[in-house]
Amino acid sequence: MAEFSLDLNEEQRDLRDWVHGFASEVVRPAAAEWDAREETPWPVIQEAAKVGLYGFEFLATCWADPTGLSLPIASEELFWGDAGIGLSIFGTSLAVAAIYGSGTPEQLIEWVPQCFGTVDEPAVAAFCTTEPEAGSDVAAMRTRAVYDAATDEWVLTGQKAYATNGGIANVHVVTAAVDPTLGSRGQAAFVVPPDTPGLASTRKLAKLGLRASHTADIFLDDVRVPGRCLLGGPEKLQERLDRARSGQRTASQAAMRTFELSRPTVGAQALGVARAAYEYALAYAKERVQFGRPIIENQAIAFALSDMKMEIDAARLLVWRAAWMGRNNRPFLAGEGSMAKLKAGEVAVAVTEKAVQILGGAGFLREHPVERWYRDSKIYTIFEGTSEIQRLVISRAIAR
Ligand SMILES: Cc1cc2nc3c(=O)[nH]c(=O)nc-3n(C[C@H](O)[C@H](O)[C@H](O)COP(=O)(O)OP(=O)(O)OC[C@H]3O[C@@H](n4cnc5c(N)ncnc54)[C@H](O)[C@@H]3O)c2cc1C
Incomplete structure (x- = not known):
């Protein structure tokens, strides 16, 4: 360790x-x-x-x-x-x-x-799990995967929502229900190889922030993928389904732990946005003169900046703790992965909002990047589990 x-x-x-x-x-x-x-x-x-x-x-x-x-x-x-x-x-x-x-x-x-892809021709990939009727409620997934033994193919049918890189990706990884009666424990992940017929994306979604990142809905209309595209292979899937049917702990619960593990990294992204806004606002407050002195000499502004700095540092400690615990197989007994993402996401929203305020009218203009950081920060209370879902994970962990 x-x-x-x-x-x-x-x-x-x-x-x-x-x-x-x-x-x-x-x-x-x-x-x-x-x-x-x-x-x-x-x-x-x-x-x-x-x-x-x-x-x-x-x-x-x-x-x-x-x-x-x-x-x-x-x-x-x-x-x-x-x-x-x-x-x-x-x-x-x-x-x-x-x-x-x-x-x-x-x-x-x-x-x-x-x-x-390659250095000269890079490609991107997409991970598609959210659906129009299954966002936070992952178990409500309707996309189906049915095995066709005659051709050794899986047939995927359904719809995915808000996929980052959806439609422009070379490889799509798609989750689907193999046995819908088992909820999230009956789901599996499949690779959809490049140019597979039946996978379509209708439109690029217009967004509040993260506009340089492509987000799209995906339609899967009898998408046939070779048997080898089932991630983990058929034996592992069968073993998992058998365990779920007999009421034992399954890999789907393990998947929840995978989410917990990826959340500190998403929290770290939010920290980057928050720190950018804090640094910009700090520099601006030292330069901007009103009433004959830099605005940072007003306690209201200096205290706001103090809080921004403190909150960012506090969030980073949670992020690093969860990342270290995850890597060293320490159990998240109090939802520490969720804590990290929740805190960092909420700090990013609060800090970027304060940065806009510290810049005054300039903060509202596109000439300064803080308005973009303000728009971008909001995603961090939504994707990879909303703030409410993170609180749900933490509350269930501490109530156990
Ligand atoms: C820019 C962007 C990129 C994305 N990229 C991807 C991607 O690459 N792949 C992917 O699969 N998905 C992706 N998503 C989807 C994202 O993960 C979902 O939007 C998110 O999980 C929330 O689901 P939802 O939008 O359906 O909201 P809903 O689940 O409908 O939630 C709506 C509101 O209800 C609250 N709520 C729901 N259930 C409860 C509850 N039990 N208790 C309390 N409150 C509750 C939520 O917290 C939220 O405030 C992306 C989304 C965006 C916006």
């Missing part, structure tokens, strides 16, 4: 500085343009691939850190640059994590490279 230390080691410091450099030199200068265009920033993804920030090797190196802190550190720095572009770069990791977490070694070898 790795020691928990707030003293980052040399590799972690190098990683932080390297990602920060990329965020400040490449991501941030491009942020306003891609937000306005509301398009996937392919040239920036390509740059990220060239420097080694986009690809399985990068993710695997982060995952290998025994302290668990590398991915939160990298995420905070990248999303400090811009959340929309950040999600275009890191969104693929959702699908990759599903393949890595549930797939066989053969599936990893076959599909992960196709998620990322």
Whole structure:
């Protein structure tokens, strides 16, 4: 087990500085343009691939850190640059994590490279689980997967909502009910290979924030995928279904733990947005003169900035604690993963709102990035489990 230390080691410091450099030199200068265009920033993804920030090797190196802190550190720095572009770069990791977490070694070898594409022609991947009638209530999923033994194919039928990279992805990972009578315990994940007939996406969704990240609804109309696309393989699925039918603990409950594990990283993204807004507001408050003195000399402004800094630091401690616990197999007895994401998401919303206020009229204009950070921050109380769902997880854990 790795020691928990707030003293980052040399590799972690190098990683932080390297990602920060990329965020400040490449991501941030491009942020306003891609937000306005509301398009996937392919040239920036390509740059990220060239420097080694986009690809399985990068993710695997982060995952290998025994302290668990590398991915939160990298995420905070990248999303400090811009959340929309950040999600275009890191969104693929959702699908990759599903393949890595549930797939066989053969599936990893076959599909992960196709998620990322090549340095010259990067691709993205999508993880599609939310449905129009099944958001927070994952067990209500209606998408069905039926096995056709005659052709050794799975047939997927249904609809997915709000998929990041949906429709533009090379590889889609889709969850579906194999046995709907078992609720979330009867679900499985499937890889939909590139150009599979029957998978369609109608439109790119227009959003409040994260506009440089593509979000779309997905339709699955008798999508036939080879048997080998069932993540984990048929034996594992059968074993899981048998356990669920006999009332034993199943991998679906284990999937809840996977969510808990991914939440600190999402919390770290929110921290990046919050820190960007705090730093900008602090610099502005030192420069902006009203009534003959910089506005930071007013206690109302200085106290607001103090709270922003304190809340960001407090949230980071929760994020790092959960990341360390997850990596070191410590049980989340009080929903610590949810705590991290919940706190960081709510801090991002509060801090960016305060930043807009500190800039006054300038904060409301597109000439300054704080309005974009304010818009972007809101997603962090919604996706990867809403704030209410995080509270549900924590409350159930402490009530047990
Ligand atoms: C930009 C963006 C990107 C996304 N990317 C992806 C993706 O890549 N893949 C994917 O699968 N999904 C993705 N999502 C979907 C996201 O995860 C869901 O929107 C989220 O889980 C909430 O589901 P919902 O929108 O259906 O809200 P609902 O579940 O309908 O919730 C509505 C409100 O009711 C509250 N609520 C619901 N149930 C309870 C309860 N039991 N107790 C208290 N309150 C409750 C919620 O907290 C919320 O406030 C994305 C969404 C967005 C906006």
